[in-house]
Amino acid sequence: MSDALSDDGSDFNQDDTQEDVMTPAELIAKLEEAWLNEKFSPELLENKSEVVECVMEQLTHMESNLQRVKKGDAKASIHRMEIDRIRYVLSSYLRSRLQKIEKYFPHVLEREKSRGEGEPSLLSPEEFAFAKEYYANTESYLKAVALKRMPSNLQTVDMIKAVPEPCLDSFVFLRVKERQENILVEPETEDQRLLITVDPGDIPEIKTAQRSHQEACPSSSPFIQNKD
Amino acid sequence: MFCEKAIELIRELHRMSDGQLPAFNEDGLRQVLQEMEALYEQNQSDVNEAKSEGRAELIPSIKLRHCCLLRNQRCVTAYLYDRLLRIRALRWEYGSVLPANVRFHMCAEELQWFSQYKKSLASFMRSLGGDEGLDITQDMKPPKSLYIEVRCLKDHGEFEIDDGTVILLKKNSQHFLPRWKCELLIRQGVLEHVVS
Numbered sequence: 043m044s045d046a047l048s049d050d051g052s053d054f055n056q057d058d059t060q061e062d063v064m065t066p067a068e069l070i071a072k073l074e075e076a077w078l079n080e081k082f083s084p085e086l087l088e089n090k091s092e093v094v095e096c097v098m099e100q101l102t103h104m105e106s107n108l109q110r111v112k113k114g115d116a117k118a119s120i121h122r123m124e125i126d127r128i129r130y131v132l133s134s135y136l137r138s139r140l141q142k143i144e145k146y147f148p149h150v151l152e153r154e155k156s157r158g159e160g161e162p163s164l165l166s167p168e169e170f171a172f173a174k175e176y177y178a179n180t181e182s183y184l185k186a187v188a189l190k191r192m193p194s195n196l197q198t199v200d201m202i203k204a205v206p207e208p209c210l211d212s213f214v215f216l217r218v219k220e221r222q223e224n225i226l227v228e229p230e231t232e233d234q235r236l237l238i239t240v241d242p243g244d245i246p247e248i249k250t251a252q253r254s255h256q257e258a259c260p261s262s263s264p265f266i267q268n269k270d
Numbered sequence: 271m272f273c274e275k276a277i278e279l280i281r282e283l284h285r286m287s288d289g290q291l292p293a294f295n296e297d298g299l300r301q302v303l304q305e306m307e308a309l310y311e312q313n314q315s316d317v318n319e320a321k322s323e324g325r326a327e328l329i330p331s332i333k334l335r336h337c338c339l340l341r342n343q344r345c346v347t348a349y350l351y352d353r354l355l356r357i358r359a360l361r362w363e364y365g366s367v368l369p370a371n372v373r374f375h376m377c378a379e380e381l382q383w384f385s386q387y388k389k390s391l392a393s394f395m396r397s398l399g400g401d402e403g404l405d406i407t408q409d410m411k412p413p414k415s416l417y418i419e420v421r422c423l424k425d426h427g428e429f430e431i432d433d434g435t436v437i438l439l440k441k442n443s444q445h446f447l448p449r450w451k452c453e454l455l456i457r458q459g460v461l462e463h464v465v466s
Contacts, residue, residue, distance in 0.1 A: 179383055
């Protein structure tokens with residue numbers, strides 16, 4: 043996937059390296075990782091808007107390069123296909139985020155509200171705007187159709203209680219990227235404490251809630267990835 | 271029995287499998303709301319009586335009515351919310367203009383919700399990346415090939431593809447078109463993907 047991106051005989055490689063050292067291949071790998079993680083995790087993960095932005099830029103660039111290619115060139119259709127594939131991954135990634143935002147909108151907004159000062163937001167500004175609009179829209183709809191015609195003590199619905207939360211106890215498969223010792227796997231009972239050590243290539247199965255906890259440790263941030 | 275009307279609303283949606291949207295049951299909703307009003311009035315007068323005359327034996331029936339009220343509220347909101355989810359799915363399937371027979375099944379407030387949802391989604395997609403944004407309702411399936419063979423199911427008129435060629439989409443005609451151009455038309459039922 044990456045070759046087709048970089049050998050286009052264009053200047054966008056140099057553009058990129060000025061800002062940060064990331065080749066198009068690495069960028070696409072990042073996008074794919076974010077995509078897989080997002081797709082297989084039950085809850086919303088933090089936003090990767092820089093990656094999305096870079097990929098969008100990349101796509102526009104490739105499109106404009108394609109305009110210059112002669113008609114009927116075999117290379118053009120390969121690049122066209124490449125663009126389509128990248129655009130699919132990107133759309134699918136954004137779609138699955140939007141679906142989760144719609145599904146869990148009160149919880150997503152609640153989390154955003156209770157977020158501390160320096161903490162990064164889970165939502166990109168656009169997603170936040172979308173979530174807020176979705177909430178307001180749905181609430182005013184329910185009010186207009188039914189709630190305002192109900193007895194006075196029943197005119198509100200607690201959205202947090204009414205809309206189901208993401209199930210953090212579901213299991214996910216992981217692929218280990220870096221060796222990590224003594225990971226505490228939550229015991230079923232009090233006296234059953236299990237410490238495991240993971241090596242690269244292992245594929246343990248862990249509850250999502252615990253994985254999030256481990257990702258939160260600064261020492262081990264990039265070491266685990268949802269398995270495809 | 272209390273709450274039966276509300277359950278009937280839920281059942282009605284449940285019977286419609288695979289996300290179909292039945293007609294908005296205005297009548298059923300009104301009946302549930304009437305029942306709630308009656309329950310509430312009875313409760314009011316019983317509460318007053320229990321307070322002023324100290325009749326504690328009224329309390330269980332007050333509680334029962336209150337539970338029924340809560341259940342009715344819950345069922346009604348579930349009915350409405352589930353319909354919203356179905357309407358949302360329609361936006362992703364048909365694009366931003368709904369077919370008339372679907373619109374016919376929606377109430378005025380639902381149409382309003384839909385147009386607001388449409389707007390939010392559109393401004394989200396516009397804000398992505400560069401100046402044009404990205405239509406994420408396209409590319410629903412991983413691309414397998416650039417061009418696909420399609421057959422026209424109805425007359426659609428002229429259709430321009432990226433390189434400027436204009437083709438006439440006539441019923442029963444067959445074309446070899448770029449996939450990304452005809453995805454929406456396939457979902458709308460204008461074209462059919464011919465798998466040979």
